[in-house]
Amino acid sequence: MNVVLLGAPGAGKGTQAQRIKDAHGLPHIATGDILRAAVAAGTEVGLKAKSFMDKGALVPDEVVVAIVADRIAQPDCANGWLLDGFPRTAGQAEALDKTIADQGLKPIDAVVYLKVSEEVVVERLSGRRVCPNTSCGAAYHVKYMKPKEEGICDRCGEKIIQRKDDNAETVKERLKTYESQTADLIDRYSKAGLLVEVSSEGGPDEVGNQVLALLEDKK
Numbered sequence: 001m002n003v004v005l006l007g008a009p010g011a012g013k014g015t016q017a018q019r020i021k022d023a024h025g026l027p028h029i030a031t032g033d034i035l036r037a038a039v040a041a042g043t044e045v046g047l048k049a050k051s052f053m054d055k056g057a058l059v060p061d062e063v064v065v066a067i068v069a070d071r072i073a074q075p076d077c078a079n080g081w082l083l084d085g086f087p088r089t090a091g092q093a094e095a096l097d098k099t100i101a102d103q104g105l106k107p108i109d110a111v112v113y114l115k116v117s118e119e120v121v122v123e124r125l126s127g128r129r130v131c132p133n134t135s136c137g138a139a140y141h142v143k144y145m146k147p148k149e150e151g152i153c154d155r156c157g158e159k160i161i162q163r164k165d166d167n168a169e170t171v172k173e174r175l176k177t178y179e180s181q182t183a184d185l186i187d188r189y190s191k192a193g194l195l196v197e198v199s200s201e202g203g204p205d206e207v208g209n210q211v212l213a214l215l216e217d218k219k
């Protein structure tokens, strides 16, 4: 199954990706995680991406399109993939369609749109804490998803931190960027008959159960 997760910053894409990944055994491809790992490693892509990410802007299409085209061609994606945070522009959506056609891959089965208000997003992002270990990357929330031991990642034992772009000013910019460059994709995928809309305002399990039930219908 080929699934795309769409939604504003903090809508819960990463959180629900874990559930979909566990239920369907799909490789989770999160462009934000890939870019953060590139920044941490100081690679050429990381050096290009850093300034955009720090100010809440999108990294240029050609950079992310190349990353995704390469990733979904890997053998572990042969039976499907789960894209989180890509596409985010009309150009990226077109490039994804082209990659799928050029590589002879199966088309997208569903685009899960996690709908959430700006108020909820701001609360979620200001309270988010993440594991900085790039091979783990678990996310927590100071109120809604606390680790078992305060300040420590349940999965790998690393000290959890606040993401650099989760400060109030950058969150405001990320939301603006989402509205101006990404929100139109909702209409695009709705017209294509691929959109599965879920309110992401309930708790993580409630939202997850709805997402998984709706994906069953798209199988």
Ligand code: AP5
Pocket (backbone or CB within 6 Å): 007, 008, 009, 010, 011, 012, 013, 014, 015, 016, 031, 032, 033, 035, 052, 053, 054, 056, 057, 058, 059, 060, 061, 064, 084, 085, 086, 087, 088, 092, 124, 125, 127, 128, 129, 139, 140, 141, 142, 144, 145, 165, 174, 200, 201, 202, 203, 204, 205, 207
């Ligand atoms: P990216 O890392 O993709 O960030 P984002 O889209 O802003 O999304 P987030 O990771 O902030 O939120 P999320 O929806 O995954 O929410 P989460 O599950 O963590 O991108 C970062 C940057 O990279 C971009 O700004 C851009 O510069 C660049 N980039 C990435 N992709 C790109 C692309 N395709 N093109 C160009 N540039 C790109 O949840 C948030 C918090 O809420 C957590 O604390 C969680 O515990 C909590 N939470 C989640 N669900 C619930 C719930 N149901 N109830 C209560 N709490 C919840």
